[in-house]
Amino acid sequence: MLIGIPRESKxxxxxxxxxxxxxxxxxxxxxxxxxxxxxxxxxxxxxxxxVDAGVRVGTSEEVWAADVVVKVNAPSAEEIGRLRxxxxxxxxxxxxxxxxxxxxxxxxxxTALAMDAVPRISRAQSMDVLSSMANVAGYRAVVExxxxxxxxxxxxxxxxxKIPPARVFVVGAGVAGLAAIGAASAMGAIVRAFDVRPEVAxxxxxxxxxxxxxxxxSEVSSDGYAKEMTAEQEAATATMYxxxxxxxxxxxxxxxxxxxxxxxxxxxxxxxxxxxxxxxxDMAAANGGNAAGTVTDQKVVTDNGVTILGYTDLAGRxxxxxxxxYGTNIxxxxxxxxxxxxxxxxxxxxxxxxxxxxxVDGRDGxxxxxxxxxxxxxxxxxxxxxxxxxxxxxEQKAPMSAGAKxxxxxxxIGLFWLVNALAPTDDLRRHFTVLMLxxxxxxxxxxxxxxxxxxxxxxxxxxxxxxxxxxxxVQVASDDKLIVGLSAAAILLASINIFGGFAVTxxxxxxxSKGA
Amino acid sequence: xxxxxxxxxxYIVAALLFILSLAGLSTHASAKNGLxxxxxxxxxxxxxxxxxxxxxxxxxxxxxxxxGLLVAAVVIGAxxxxxxxxxxxxxxxxxxxxxxxxxxxxxxVLIGVNGHLEGSHYAMDSLNNIHEAEVSIGIFIGAVTFTGxxxxxxxxxxxxxxxxxxxxxxxxxxxxxLVAFAILTVVYVAVEEGTGxxxxxxxxxxxxxxxxxxxxxxxxxxxxxxxxxxxxxxxGWAAAASGFLLGNDLLIVTxxxxxxxxxxxxYIMCKAMNRSFxxxxxxxxxxxxxxxxxxxxxxxxxxxxxxxxxxxSGASTVVITPGYGMAVARRRTRSPT
Numbered sequence: 024m025l026i027g028i029p030r031e032s033k034x035x036x037x038x039x040x041x042x043x044x045x046x047x048x049x050x051x052x053x054x055x056x057x058x059x060x061x062x063x064x065x066x067x068x069x070x071x072x073x074v075d076a077g078v079r080v081g082t083s084e085e086v087w088a089a090d091v092v093v094k095v096n097a098p099s100a101e102e103i104g105r106l107r108x109x110x111x112x113x114x115x116x117x118x119x120x121x122x123x124x125x126x127x128x129x130x131x132x133x134t135a136l137a138m139d140a141v142p143r144i145s146r147a148q149s150m151d152v153l154s155s156m157a158n159v160a161g162y163r164a165v166v167e168x169x170x171x172x173x174x175x176x177x178x179x180x181x182x183x184x185k186i187p188p189a190r191v192f193v194v195g196a197g198v199a200g201l202a203a204i205g206a207a208s209a210m211g212a213i214v215r216a217f218d219v220r221p222e223v224a225x226x227x228x229x230x231x232x233x234x235x236x237x238x239x240x241s242e243v244s245s246d247g248y249a250k251e252m253t254a255e256q257e258a259a260t261a262t263m264y265x266x267x268x269x270x271x272x273x274x275x276x277x278x279x280x281x282x283x284x285x286x287x288x289x290x291x292x293x294x295x296x297x298x299x300x301x302x303x304x305d306m307a308a309a310n311g312g313n314a315a316g317t318v319t320d321q322k323v324v325t326d327n328g329v330t331i332l333g334y335t336d337l338a339g340r341x342x343x344x345x346x347x348x349y350g351t352n353i354x355x356x357x358x359x360x361x362x363x364x365x366x367x368x369x370x371x372x373x374x375x376x377x378x379x380x381x382x383v384d385g386r387d388g389x390x391x392x393x394x395x396x397x398x399x400x401x402x403x404x405x406x407x408x409x410x411x412x413x414x415x416x417x418e419q420k421a422p423m424s425a426g427a428k429x430x431x432x433x434x435x436i437g438l439f440w441l442v443n444a445l446a447p448t449d450d451l452r453r454h455f456t457v458l459m460l461x462x463x464x465x466x467x468x469x470x471x472x473x474x475x476x477x478x479x480x481x482x483x484x485x486x487x488x489x490x491x492x493x494x495x496x497v498q499v500a501s502d503d504k505l506i507v508g509l510s511a512a513a514i515l516l517a518s519i520n521i522f523g524g525f526a527v528t529x530x531x532x533x534x535x536s537k538g539a
Numbered sequence: 540x541x542x543x544x545x546x547x548x549x550y551i552v553a554a555l556l557f558i559l560s561l562a563g564l565s566t567h568a569s570a571k572n573g574l575x576x577x578x579x580x581x582x583x584x585x586x587x588x589x590x591x592x593x594x595x596x597x598x599x600x601x602x603x604x605x606x607g608l609l610v611a612a613v614v615i616g617a618x619x620x621x622x623x624x625x626x627x628x629x630x631x632x633x634x635x636x637x638x639x640x641x642x643x644x645x646x647x648v649l650i651g652v653n654g655h656l657e658g659s660h661y662a663m664d665s666l667n668n669i670h671e672a673e674v675s676i677g678i679f680i681g682a683v684t685f686t687g688x689x690x691x692x693x694x695x696x697x698x699x700x701x702x703x704x705x706x707x708x709x710x711x712x713x714x715x716x717l718v719a720f721a722i723l724t725v726v727y728v729a730v731e732e733g734t735g736x737x738x739x740x741x742x743x744x745x746x747x748x749x750x751x752x753x754x755x756x757x758x759x760x761x762x763x764x765x766x767x768x769x770x771x772x773x774x775g776w777a778a779a780a781s782g783f784l785l786g787n788d789l790l791i792v793t794x795x796x797x798x799x800x801x802x803x804x805x806y807i808m809c810k811a812m813n814r815s816f817x818x819x820x821x822x823x824x825x826x827x828x829x830x831x832x833x834x835x836x837x838x839x840x841x842x843x844x845x846x847x848x849x850x851x852s853g854a855s856t857v858v859i860t861p862g863y864g865m866a867v868a869r870r871r872t873r874s875p876t
Contacts, residue, residue, distance in 0.1 A: 447665045447666060448666065453788075454783055454786070457788050457791050457795075458779060458783075458791050458792075459795075461554075461792045461793075461794075461796050461799070462798070463799070464558055465795060465798065465799030465800035466800065466803050468561045468800060469561055469800045470565075472565035473567060474811065475567070476570060477764075477768070477808060478633070478636075480561070480800075480804060481801070481804060483560060483564050483577050484771055484775070484804075485636050485639050485640060485771050485774070485797075486581070486639075487560065487561075487580075487796070487797055488643050488771065488777075488794065489581070489639075489643060490581065490584055490790060490793040491643055491774075491777065491778040492585070492646070493585075493789055494647075494650045494778075494782070494790055495646060495649065495650055495653075496585075496609065497591070497787065498654075498785070499592060499596075500596040500605060501599075501605075501657070502599060502600065506653045507604075509652055510650075510653055511608040511609065511611075511612045512612070512649055513646040513649035513650055513653075514609060514616065514646075515612040515615055515616045516642040516649075517616065517642065517646040518612060518620060519617075519619045519623070519639065520639045520643050520646075521581055521616075521617075522616065522621050522624070523619070523621065523623050525574065525578050525581070526620065526624035527627065527635060527636070528577075529574060530624065531629075531632065532570050532571055535570070
């Protein structure tokens with residue numbers, strides 16, 4: 024089958040759906056590839072690079088007549104008209120927000136695969152464009168903010184005085200947020216971050232930021248996306264946003280809820296209360312923005328000197344690498360769709376990934392079906408609501424209080440005294456003394472045993488407990504035949520234990536020496 | 540300097556060597572020395588006791604038979620023990636140790652029975668009663684250790700279902716057995732010799748055997764290493780009880796050493812495996828079968844081998860945690876090789 028890589032028609036778009044590297048991977052899958060002339064220019068992929076990679080560079084007509092057209096942005100109505108019925112179009116489509124696009128695609132009788140509809144399951148991560156692009160965008164957001172921010176990120180102590188580190192507050196610890204955290208902390212800033220999903224706190228901390236806690240119960244996300252908060256939670260977080268934003272030099276907001284406008288997190292008052300010279304990068308600008316005053320694709324400076332960046336093309340500002348990542352996502356998808364590596368694209372609706380990305384099924388040409396939305400896919404390991412009855416039983420194991428411990432020890436010692444006081448002979452008391460001292464010694468001699476030595480220690484104490492043979496030996500000297508017999512049996516058993524135990528310990532310890 | 544003072548002194552030496560042995564086993568550097576101390580201590584104890592026995596058997600009718608039996612038992616035991624230790628697979632180590640514990644337990648039972656058969660001939664009644672109580676306690680601990688170790692061995696060697704046995708009211712069974720044991724002991728002590736003591740002791744022994752079986756059967760196979768350590772502790776107490784019975788300080792010292800160190804070791808192991816120690820010694824007391832994993836363990840991520848390789852080649856530090864998987868899976872498995 025022929026794959027066409029058109030030039031993006033969206034004004035200012037720098038990305039391309041394939042690079043010289045990824046087209047050769049596509050040809051390895053058995054496909055023929057034709058790239059529109061000049062498609063990769065803005066992403067440092069000149070036509071010559073494609074030619075060197077062994078694919079054809081052709082005209083726009085050739086590309087749009089291909090069996091499979093792969094692009095970055097959703098096709099325009101005019102582009103859809105150029106598609107052959109029965110062809111397959113692969114691009115980002117935002118299917119949840121663009122029902123008319125799906126209808127046009129259906130009308131054109133094509134199969135449409137939305138790259139931004141890949142279910143967020145582990146297996147599909149290699150083709151998740153939202154992740155790969157958000158990653159780049161998160162990094163770029165920090166770079167853009169650093170550019171606008173008139174000061175250094177890293178704190179320094181110099182002979183000419185002290186420079187405080189920049190304070191960065193990141194809202195939303197998704198892929199973009201985590202990338203921003205990583206980039207900002209690598210530049211030396213103090214980074215704080217918040218996400219409504221408490222389970223990402225660990226990830227936030229591993230990227231070098233401090234996770235901002237808000238006191239409320241939150242739900243674990245079951246589909247990998249954040250949910251919009253309840254009113255109660257919102258009140259608690261609004262205060263936190265306000266405080267954090269005022270304290271920060273740079274705020275990067277990445278809060279998105281799929282299929283809905285971005286939540287407004289930074290109110291006009293908050294923005295007005297921020298320091299002069301501080302910067303907000305609103306990565307949700309495409310969906311309306313998280314901050315008051317964000318203008319999509321624009322840089323806005325407020326009256327109090329706060330710069331708000333509403334760029335939506337952050338990933339496109341690193342065109343070469345983003346195109347490479349997008350292209351690799353495409354290759355991974357086509358690997359999945361071309362199990363035979365014979366250059367024939369096949370869709371398997373039993374596969375949640377393939378089912379999920381197919382928004383229009385046009386395999387039957389005229390009778391194309393809109394297949395969005397797909398059935399829900401669960402991705403989190405969080406358990407389905409646990410039975411409530413099981414909960415109270417878990418509470419009981421409170422650690423013993425210090426007082427109870429002292430009481431227990433004193434009680435045991437008191438009991439010991441009583442036993443000894445009641446013992447009729449000194450002999451018995453002597454035995455008890457010996458017993459008690461031995462118990463204490465036994466406890467202390469192994470106090471700091473190395474973990475690897477647990478089994479050898481067990482084995483050697485086992486061998487030593489074979490000392491019970493002494494008892495049998497003492498008894499064997501008897502006139503009673505039965506006693507002699509039983510003692511002999513006991514001696515036999517204990518001897519097995521002694522010799523076996525020591526020999527086995529010896530073998531174990533030999534394994535610890537070098538070269539064993 | 541008679542034979543008794545020589546053996547008495549030798550016992551102190553042996554006890555000291557055992558202490559050094561346990562202490563040595565707690566670090567790698569001193570572990571081999573510790574083993575040597577232990578073997579020397581055992582040799583000293585054995586030699587001294589054999590000498591004392593040979594001395595004590597002077598004047599017995601069939602002295603030759605007794606000494607012959609003694610030597611034969613030691614030699615046969617040594618051969619079996621060394622042979623088992625030599626052929627055992629390293630993965631089969633815990634079950635071997637469990638089996639060895641059962642021998643100590645059985646030996647303690649036999650010694651207790653002997654103590655019963657010999658009877659006590661003290662002038663004071665209270666001493667006779669104490670002797671009888673010691674017989675009863677020694678047999679009880681020994682029997683619990685014996686069957687418990689057998690079950691542990693069977694579970695570890697997968698000859699028995701390793702899932703915890705869930706008898707209804709199992710806690711009641713355990714507590715009831717202990718109460719029954721206490722009552723039987725009191726009765727055994729109270730009744731006169733020759734008036735059904737044999738039967739009481741037999742019932743007590745069977746009860747203890749059944750309890751040992753039930754205690755360990757109620758614990759899942761994954762906890763067996765801790766159980767083996769715990770049984771080790773029991774076998775020590777069994778030896779200590781024999782020591783009281785025979786008035787032998789070496790047995791008391793060594794038994795208590797093994798008993799307390801074994802208990803503490805079990806405790807450490809329980810901590811390491813995040814298990815409740817009390818639950819374990821009480822035979823799965825209160826351990827409901829691990830109820831549905833209703834805890835949120837956070838997000839999980841699957842990863843493929845090539846991605847792991849990529850991660851590893853890019854890592855600056857790699858921590859390898861051997862046994863972590865086993866601990867997580869709560870089981871031992873034989874390696875495929």
